[in-house]
Amino acid sequence: SQQGEEDPQALSIQEGENATMNCSYKTSINNLQWYRQNSGRGLVHLILIRSNEREKHSGRLRVTLDTSKKSSSLLITASRAADTASYFCATDSNDYKLSFGAGTTVTVRA
């Protein structure tokens, strides 16, 4: 089974709104990464957050990590049509294998 699971499975928002998705995982991690995949650009790395970090920002993206709850969230602020994509969290485990969740599909409506 997958280490990380995203929630919700799908999200539809209006352009300009914020989008939040969550990732829960089962075993302790060293790092957690978020990726985006759309048909035009393939899989692209967004943010890597280490287990000793609680929050990271990159442009309009904000990632939080709560290791006590084994969960992470990705917030996209002021969404744009170009943010329409699937978003995946990837977690490692003690043996450093990376495991991707099933993803959250985000649709940004004009």
Next chain:
Amino acid sequence: KAGVTQTPRYLIKTRGQQVTLSCSPISGHRSVSWYQQTPGQGLQFLFEYFSETQRNKGNFPGRFSGRQFSNSRSEMNVSTLELGDSALYLCASSPGLASFHEQYFGPGTRLTVT
């Protein structure tokens, strides 16, 4: 820098055949990972190579194998193809172990097994 390249981009094979996919990482990257992506199972980790050594392997049968060359280029091989092997195979490179570094993905090889 040139991105990760994968060849071929599309492939159609028959059950029972074997296939070899190739991946050229970003210059200077020493880690190459392979993933299988299907609508049903999502993105699944196949294996990771670092400096020509397999560092990790996912839960796939022995029909799936790979290797990495001294120039960091990598190949993966699938023998005795099954219909269920139809998938998008993605290669990713990173400067160090994928667990600790951002990965750069190639466009993938779309394999169809008939």
